[in-house]
Amino acid sequence: MKIIASTLNAKYIHTNLAIRYLKSYAQPFHDIDLAEYTINDPTMNIVTDLFTKKPDVIGFSCYIWNIEETIKVIENLRKIMPKLKIILGGPEVSYDVIYWLERIPQIDYIVIGEGEETFKQLLDEISGDMKIENVHGIGYMLDNKPKINLVRNKIDLRELPSPFRFEEDKPNLSKRITYIETSRGCPFSCQFCLSSIEVGVRYFNRDKIKDDIRYLMEHGAKTIKFVDRTFNISRSYAMEMFQFLIVEHKPGTVFQFEITGDIMRPEVIEFLNKEAPPGLFRFEIGVQSTNDLTNELVKRRQSFEKLSRTVTMVKEGGKIDQHLDLIAGLPEENYHSFRQTFNDVFALGPEELQLGFLKMLRGTGLRIQAKEYGYTYMDHAPYEILGNNVIDFNDIVRIKQVEDVLEKYWNDHRMDHSVEYLAHNSFDTPFDFFQTFGTFWDEQGWSRIGHQLEDLYKRLEQFLSENNIPNREIAVGLMKYDYLLNHRYKPRKAWWSDELERKQKSEVYSGLITKPMMIASDDFYKLALNEKELYKHTLIEAFPFDIKSYIDHGEIIEKPSLGLIYFRPEDGKSVIFCFNNKEIQKKVGN
Template sequence: MKVVLATLNAKYIHMSLALRYLKAYSGREFSIDLVEYTIKDPPLQVVADLYERNPDVLGLSCYIWNIEETITILRLLKKVRPDLPMILGGPEVSYDVKEWLTRLPEVDFIVMGEGEETFHHLLTVLRDGGEIGEVTGIAYRDGEGRIVIHSPRGKVNLKEIPSPYRFPEDIPHLSNRIVYMETSRGCPFTCQFCLSSVETGVRYFDLKKIKEDILYLIDHGARTIKFVDRTFNLKKDIAIDMFRFLAENHRGTVFQFEITADILHPDVIRFLQEKAPPEIFRFEIGVQSTNEWTNRLVKRRQNFEKLSRTVRMIKESGKITQHLDLIAGLPEEDYDSFRKTFNDVFTLEPEELQLGFLKMLRGTGMRAMAEDFGYIYMDQAPYEILGNRVLPFADVIRIKRVEDILEKYWNHHRMDHTIRYLVREVFPTPFDFFQDFGDYWADKGWSRIGHQLEDLFLRLSQFLQDKGVKDWTVVEGLMKIDYFLAHRHKPRKVWWQVSLSKGEQADWIKKLAEKGKTEQELHKHVMLETVPFDAEMFLSQGMIRNSPSLLVAYYRPEEGEGPLLFSIPLAGSC
């Protein structure tokens, strides 16, 4: 019996850990092909590929990001292979199974919850003609078309699952894809918006085998490994042991973790400050909201003061990238409250701040409570909210504009010096900057057209000048610095009116040539511009002193890095 396991990933770089678990567990007895597509692939192309593989059984892994595309594919495939048993699994179909089987008559079985043992048992019955009624953890239709839902299966012993990380066919792709890995399953917390709250207790894999798998992956070229444990730092001793192991064996591989920052033990923080290799660890920290009443309503325990202290201490070490998450639309958090939440968290200046919107995931307590808080949300995945009794749709739209500008101007780090100055010195709060600019962006219709790097600077410049912000010349000077820093090679043009004539530039090139470089080399690799402040002081100390200077950007193409920036005082110069 030939089995094909398939899924639609959000991006090519993602690798489905779930399918690899199923293949590792059942591949010892069954012939299993694992095939991954993306949600962008043309449906007919996917159907044709699956058809040509000629499976006897097809398993499809379903999530909120791929369920609608998966439905399109399975319906088409069933038309040309009506005899093909189709099995769905994954978090998106593990709940409301009666609704799914009613909506999708093409589907034969749904595997609910953890799938390793259940999927293997189901395959065995399909192959041997056994009794389907003995398979726990599945839903299906009986011979009369009635929907049958079996009792859940008990939790699998994680230490009995073979490694899902050692398939030879994966080796050629490890260097340009993200490897997902887990050292544990389950979550100790009860956040009602998260599916992890449904499963009680935390179970651990064999850490010795996990370390062996990590070394195998590194040996075979893995460049990014993302741990999907809900709280990687739940147990101090395990966290330190794993961090130490990774620090000693990384060989340039980057590791990403989900961290609960307010319970990160001081010993772990101290170890990271002293021993973490630079730019190898990346932490994702869910803050979601700083509104205490909101957190209580969703049964989320969080000490924001401790969280902030941890984030600052990690940031001061300069070794670890931090990605913080916010959720707009949580219960009883209106526009003004979310504005405060945003400002509380942005003040920490994480390398990335992701602003997402509440999703009413199937199986969560939040979805069950939706009516109590007046929620309206999308009928189909991803079930994102459209509003609630304290946050109308109009406010949702405005916050989405904040999200858009935040992503373009902060998370991509195209003009950090400028944004920091604007949110600290020009606008009342960080949120007000992102909101005002987001509203302006929408009013101009820029959301409907694309943009290049130069456009981002031009549009910000236009917004700030139309708004009549104070210290415009200082802001423009900072934007010039950021524009130079945004290029690895000397830019062919700039977005502003150059302040120096060609003759003045030539004179400065001659002066600079006295330092050792030839004039020809400087013309090729140097950009010159004036700014109304001491650029050297700003770059070294972050201070603005009103003393005009010449900004010099020397690009070093042979080093593959950004420019070397320095400045020359203009007072008394040529």
């Protein structure tokens, strides 16, 4: 019997952990091939590829991001392979089984919840006596009526075989994200999250997990993401794993964790700040809302004061990047309340601030209470809200405008100094900057067209100019600083208007050749650049503020200055050197 476990990932770099557990658990008895695609692959490409494999059984792992595309694949497979057994599993189909059985008549079975043991037993029956009634934890149609068998007991996670030892996965370990779990379940009861449905937290065997991590690193894995809902629920366990990873890690490997910020102990952070190599760990922290009433209504226990302490301590340590999440559209959080939530969290200075919108997931308490809060939402996945009793679709559109420019200008780190300055010096609050700019961006139609890096700078400059934004000149100077600092090579044509005449630049270069001490840096003097190297690898640019004070202290002093930008040919990194003010005044009129 030819069996395939398949799924449609959101991106190529993602891998599906669930189908690998199904394969490893059933492997002693059933040989299962893995077939992963993406939601962006044409439906017929997927159908054709699966058809050529000539399977007898296909199991699809289903989530909100892939269910609609998966259904299209299933509908076509059924037409060309009428005898094929099609099985669905995963969180999207586990909590409304009757709906899915009736909506997708092309499928044969749905595996409900945790699937390793259920899938294996179902395959036993399909290849044997077909006593489907004996398989716990499945749904199917019987005599044209939905039939759901008894729920299966939870599996002992300590006994699960490793899902990481397949030869076919080795070539791609360095190119894709590897997902790993050390526990299942969540101790919290957030009513918008599927994890709240499962009671309690169960752990895998620690020694097996450590062996798997060693194996993954030995075979080239670069990004390993822990999918535990609350990795640090146990302080002792988290410390043990952190210590293990610090000692055993290989250069270039990054580990990502979902952390609950307000229960992170200060001594754990102090340990990480002292012992962890920079860039080894990355934290994802769900804040969602800072509105106390909202958190109470969704049964989310959270101390923003303690969470802020954690984020601040980690940031001060300078070792770990942090990704903080917000959810717009939670109960009793109107537009103005969400604005406050955004500003509260932005003030913490996370490396990434993810702005998402509430999704009414099947099986969650909030979906059950939807009428109580006046929710309207999409009928099909991802079930994103369209409004509720305190926030309408117009407000949602406005917040989406914020999300658009936040992603491009903050999370992508294209101009950190510029955005930081604008958010705190030219607008009442950071949210107001992103909202005003986001609305302008949308009105120009830019959200419907592509963009190059230079376009982002030009569009922000246009926004500042046309709206007469306060401190525009300083902001544009910082944009130039960001652009040059992050550019990997000397730009042929800059997006800004040149403030220095060619003759002035020539005078400065001539002076540098004979008197390099014009640059107030011993590091520049040691470079000993000749005339050809100066012209080839450097730029001289004017700034509307004292560039030395800004580089040294982050202080904006409104005094025009010049900077020499050196684009290092050996590694493509740029360095900005400051001129000796007394010397440069002899060459230019500033």
